[in-house]
Every structure is written in C-alpha cells, then in structure tokens.
Amino acid sequence: MNLAIGPDAVGSVEEGPIAVVLAALARDDPAGVVAALDGQLHHGRPGSPAALRQQVGERLATALAEQSGRVARWIDALVASASPTGRQVACLLLVSRYRADREGVLRAAEVLAEDPHWEVREAAGGLLGTLLDRDFNGVRGRLEVFRNAKSENLRRAVVIAVKYAARRDKPERVADLLDLLAPLLHAEEAYVRRNLGPxxxxxxxxxxxPNETLRALRDWSRDRDPMVRWNVAMAFSSAIGSFHWPAAKSILERLAKGPEPLVRNAVAKAMRRCRQRYTDEVEDTRRRWLKDGDRAATAELMGPLKKR
Structure with a gap:
C-alpha cells in the first residue's frame, strides 16, 4: 500500500481535509476532526490514508502543546471515539502527553492495544514503540508486564513496540530488546509469533x-520448545534475514533435523528465501540434505530450484 500522498490530497489551510481539521480545532471539536478524516476516500473506500492521519496528529499535537487541560480532553474524546480513526489519532496525540501524564498515557496505550480494530492495535504498538525509544528503562518495565499478560493482544503489542523502537537504529539496546522478547518466543498464538520471528x-x-541478534538466534536454536525454534528459522525467512545465509547455514542445519512439521516448514521457507540471494550455495545444501536421513524431509519441503 502506498502511503505517500500529494498536496492535493492533504489540502492547504484554505481548503482540503487539513482545513477542515483546523476549523474543528478552532471550534474545540474532536468529533469534527474524526468526521473530516472519515469523510475522505482512500483506494476508493471511505477512510483516510495513514500519512494524512499522521499529519493531522502532528498538527494537533503542535496546536495543543501548551494547553494541558485541553489536550487531555481531546485525548479522552478520541480514545472514546466510536470511529477507529479517532482512536488511531489518539495514539499520535498520546506521545506528546507522556511527560505530563506518564501513567495516564500508558493506561490509555494498554486500552488501545486491546482495541477490537486491528489498525488501532497497530497504532497502539507504534505508540508504545515511540515511548520505548524515548523512555527506554521506564517503558521497558511496563512492557514486561504486558509480556506476561494473558491477553495475546498485549503480548503482541510488545512485539510491535520493539519493532517500531528498532527503527531508531540504537544497536546498543538490542541485547535488552532480545531479553524483553525472549519469553514471547514460546507463545503458541499465531497472532503473536507471526510478527515476532519474521x-x-x-x-x-x-x-x-546482526552480531548480537545472531548470537541470540544460535542460543535459541538449541531450545527444546518447537515454537522457539520456529521463530529462529522464520527470522531467516525475512528480507533482511535472508542476507545472513553464511551465518544462518549452521543454525538451519541444526533446525532441519527437528521432527516437528512446524519447524521443518519454517526451515524450508527460510531456505527458499535465502536461495533467492545465495542460489548455488543453498541449492547445494538442499541436495546434500536429500541424502541425509535426518534432513531429507525438510529438503523435500523446499522443493527444487525453479528453472527460469
């Protein structure tokens, strides 16, 4: 999905959705902002593109920055909005409120992470990721609580928060982030794990x-829990993971012997992805596995290299 939008889609102060948003702001009307966004068309359907919601959130945060009581009212109204759009915009506004009301923001983030609408849950994960970046030690403690919750939505929110926080390119934090994620490697729910390993x-x-992450993956590849090993294999099925075939080879060799179909399928998927970049090396490995009784089943799942 292309989230880029041109000036005509956003409008100016004089016209377009931003103008309607600013007018609603002047009227102190959160519902008017939501109506302006929901009144747009995106890919032929009612709704607004994420880039427009982001711009609206930034405009609102700037306009309300010096008005503590007013921004609190707006956040409360947007969090309680019947429209998922309003609740997504609330996630953007909550970032600016964190210093003034840390506990209130984290409570709101928890509520939004449990939202019935998937885009709101995703926005809540992004909110938590931004907060984790800005207050690493403080927010990490709250995420540890979410990580141990019964709710799969809250546990997934931790996974999404780490993904968003990682965009800030702070390699010195990766060891701590891996420790935060480690217990979630055992999660059986697809909703949690499909965002974790890959x-x-x-x-x-x-x-x-990569060095710290590969070290953790090597350690986890020896775990007895097939869910943990599934996550390890799936890490190499990703676009970035497939670049690491030289390091992945020994890990996937170990995992390919596992008896669990879940793990074998994950290894086969990772091997197919790595084969796109390291064609000869991976194909040679597959052919060797076909002659290995312990790994032949995994090699068969890979399938032969398709001729072009």
Whole structure:
C-alpha cells in the first residue's frame, strides 16, 4: 500500500481535509476532526490514508502543546471515539502527553492495544514503540508486564513496540530488546509469533545489530520448545534475514533435523528465501540434505530450484 500522498490530497489551510481539521480545532471539536478524516476516500473506500492521519496528529499535537487541560480532553474524546480513526489519532496525540501524564498515557496505550480494530492495535504498538525509544528503562518495565499478560493482544503489542523502537537504529539496546522478547518466543498464538520471528527479529533487530541478534538466534536454536525454534528459522525467512545465509547455514542445519512439521516448514521457507540471494550455495545444501536421513524431509519441503 502506498502511503505517500500529494498536496492535493492533504489540502492547504484554505481548503482540503487539513482545513477542515483546523476549523474543528478552532471550534474545540474532536468529533469534527474524526468526521473530516472519515469523510475522505482512500483506494476508493471511505477512510483516510495513514500519512494524512499522521499529519493531522502532528498538527494537533503542535496546536495543543501548551494547553494541558485541553489536550487531555481531546485525548479522552478520541480514545472514546466510536470511529477507529479517532482512536488511531489518539495514539499520535498520546506521545506528546507522556511527560505530563506518564501513567495516564500508558493506561490509555494498554486500552488501545486491546482495541477490537486491528489498525488501532497497530497504532497502539507504534505508540508504545515511540515511548520505548524515548523512555527506554521506564517503558521497558511496563512492557514486561504486558509480556506476561494473558491477553495475546498485549503480548503482541510488545512485539510491535520493539519493532517500531528498532527503527531508531540504537544497536546498543538490542541485547535488552532480545531479553524483553525472549519469553514471547514460546507463545503458541499465531497472532503473536507471526510478527515476532519474521519481522521484529528478522527484519528489525537483525538489521541494526546482526552480531548480537545472531548470537541470540544460535542460543535459541538449541531450545527444546518447537515454537522457539520456529521463530529462529522464520527470522531467516525475512528480507533482511535472508542476507545472513553464511551465518544462518549452521543454525538451519541444526533446525532441519527437528521432527516437528512446524519447524521443518519454517526451515524450508527460510531456505527458499535465502536461495533467492545465495542460489548455488543453498541449492547445494538442499541436495546434500536429500541424502541425509535426518534432513531429507525438510529438503523435500523446499522443493527444487525453479528453472527460469
């Protein structure tokens, strides 16, 4: 999905959705902002593009920055909005409120992370990621609480928060982020794990600190829990992970012997992705595995290299 929008889509102070938003701000009307966004068309459907919501959130945060009581009222109204758009904009405004009301913001983030609408849950994860970046030690403690919650939504919010925080390119934090994630490697719910190994570890943490992340993946590859080993294999099925075939090879060799279909399928997927970049090396490994009784089943799942 292309989130880039041109000036005509956003409008100016005189016209377009931003003008309507500013008018609603002048009227002290949070519902008017939501109506302006929901009145747009995005890909032919009612709704607004994420880039427009981001711009609106930034405009509101700037305009309300020096008005503590007013911004609190706006946040309360948007968090309680019947529209998912309003609740997403609330996530953007909550960042600016954190210094003044840390506990209130974290409570609101928890509520939004449990939202029935998936885009709101995603926005809440982004909010928590931004807060984790800005107050690493303080927010990490709250995420540890969420990590141990029964709710899969809250546990997934931790995974998403780490992914967003990793965008800030602070490799010195990766060891702590891996420790934060480690208990979640055992999660059986697909909603949690499908974002963990492939994306948060594979595409995010491997990118900013490959040495530390590869060390953790090697250690985790020896875990007896197949869910942990599934996450390890899937880290190399990502775009960034597939670049690390030289380091991944020994890890995938170990995992390919596992008896669990879940793990074998993950290894096969990772191998197919790595084969796109290291064609000859990975294909040679697959052919060797076919002659290995312990790994033949995984090699068969990979399938032969397709001729072009």
């Amino acid at each position: 994306y948060t570890i594979g595409d995010a943490l491997l990118r900013i600190n």
